[in-house]
Amino acid sequence: MRKIRLWAVATCSALAVMASSAAQAETLADALISAYRSSNLLEQNRALLRATDEDVAVAVAALRPVVQFVAQSTYSFQRVHSDASLISGVQVPATRTNVENLNSSVGLTASMTLYDFGRNALAVEAAKETVLATREALVQVEQNVLLDAVNAYVQVQLAQSIVNLRRNNLGLIDQELQAAQDRFDVGEVTRTDVSQAQAALAASRSDLTSAEGDLVVAREAYKAAVGHYPVDLAPRPAAPRTAATVEAARQVALRAHPQVRQAQRQVAAADLNVARAKAAMRPSISAEANVGLDDEGQESASVGLSLRHTLYAGGELSALYRQTLANRDAQKANLLQTGVNVAQNVGIAWSTVEVASAAIAAGDEEVRAARTAFEGVREEATLGARTTLDVLNAEQDLLNAQADRLTAEAQRYVGMYQVLASMGLLTVEHLNLGIPTYDPAAYYNAVKNAPATSSQGKRLDRVLKSIGRN
Template structure:
């Protein structure tokens, strides 16, 4: 069998082997994203954090609701006077009621701040979701391109091995030199080292994939139709990002929370009115049972702060500074999102150019390798020329693999920069993780009197 026939056979064997290992069922990008969405611990933690933030609403609302308590106390008294022993018992029961009826709208400001915090935590879920899904894409393409590189470098190693055997055969018949053999041996060693490096890198990538997705990578298929979500122009992509990106929505929620906190700090200068009441019974006597009577009280209190050691003024100044900071942070968020969109957009354009150039280089490189081998066989070229031509072809093919992978990653990076790398936007077959319903239930719950479903 000719060298080219052996090379084709070895490539086919590698392809069949890879297919057998991966299994007949292709594992698409959408399937990997779906599995990762259900598996990701970071996403589950973000959901729990959002639910915990929602409880701040109930804590804030409790300040304007009544507090009711029950009490019971008893005593046993005894004494010895002039050799006379006396004893008695008393039992007191009661109910108490306290409620703030006006606090200059401090409570309303705290409630608004808590709601804004809950909204920010919900947007944090979306932000974490985008981070997780983008990491999955990067891990997916690392495995996909890694397997291609392993196959390519195995093919390259086989080529160098064949060239080494050819050099030795030519030396045996007096048509070659020991220099040709040494050069082929050196290239084979380099090819073997590159192959082993690709295998080791692939093992790491597969472990990373399993950490994110929860299952080992199978027969990956990098084709997808999510590029349809990308707009036709960069200005449109930036505009979409500025409207709905989770980071920008979080910044807006932070501004709301800071404004409400500032309002609450200002309200601390105002009056506060509370009402309170109690009712109780008392039984005394040498034995239980006799009731002395029932008593009750009701009252109100109005307080106005006059001097608090400067703490109220400091709270107002701090709240105002934090409000300004939240607005500055929002400006920074806008700038970072715009930068991310432009960077991802440029990444796609760059990858397209690299793919086009690499395709041309691969096509030309194949022709060059075939031509140089023929010229070497005719005695007009050397083995070194063949080895160099093969090295250039391999480099072009690796560039094509990397550029194709980079384009997929840049595509999903652009979706993330626009705020569209979410399970809902991608249409993944999952139950969307959200704390909205939990937050709505908490906003309407009377703490101990009603329960909140998960």
């Protein structure tokens, strides 16, 4: 009875250790979350987006009055000459008189554009479109970061599996060498068989060293992509679902891919810039008000309206208009080409998955046949019907088949995520990782109205603190 209790305690302890180990293993979702949170590339592009948000504030400020405090002081010097003259019969000689003046004043000046045929308002709308385009660029960066993390995770596991294969192969060859040496001692084989086994053992050691080097490289790539070295990676979860057919994937990509959406926003901004350039050829009406006080206590005030219209600027305005037309044409062509590239990438990613799937199916057959052949050749060698070289070759064929099978499986798994990325869906939100994500609208909403007051400034401080930038 005591033995049964001890066995039960030992079993429970072993299960607890296994559960603890499984709980500590890093999953693919953990790696993706870490990559999202630690990516310097994402931080860089978020900062670029915030800088682009400020362009809206700058454009909005042009719709508002500009108030300036002006303090000025002017010193003037004048030397007055008078000719000799005869006044009341008295001769007055020529004289020179120095006249110096120092005038100072302070004042306030306010100016505002009242009407400019929508030029400044169009600048605001163009800046908004640029912000939306930059947001889509940030989504594309997010896709790249997550795809790099998936690839790094899979490559570490693949490299570790190859290392394990090489170690097992080294052990088998060592056994073959020992068997060849034993058969040589009793005169069943020649020194050549022993030498072939020794050469194979040396080659296997070299291959193991190379595989271990590949694992080091994969670990470094993992750290760069995820933010830390891998310790204990959990088995890969099921690959994500994508689309039923390649055409369905293309349709989703042409609607949802961030590069397509970015190009669409860039076309919209280019259209607005054309309208801005056309409005720049028209007049503008502005108002100006001034109040001042000079050093003699004299007060002054003025209010005025002005209409400005450029009649001739050396062709600059026409050149700028033609430039915006050319830029719009370029953005439209870029949108069409982006659609072509996105559709092509979907086809390539889809083909990669299909090829890898076929390679896995063929690899299963190859591994099965290679294992049967190896076992048969090794058995025949014990009967003297096969040489040591035959056994080593059969073992190498089995090793290559197993490595190819593992590689194909890794390629197919990463390929599924590549398909998802080519569709524009490889995001934290779509993967449902369950973590708070960066809100690109938070900073924009805080600055879009060009805040200047203290209350708005405090709100902006709260936004900066929430995104960890303050």
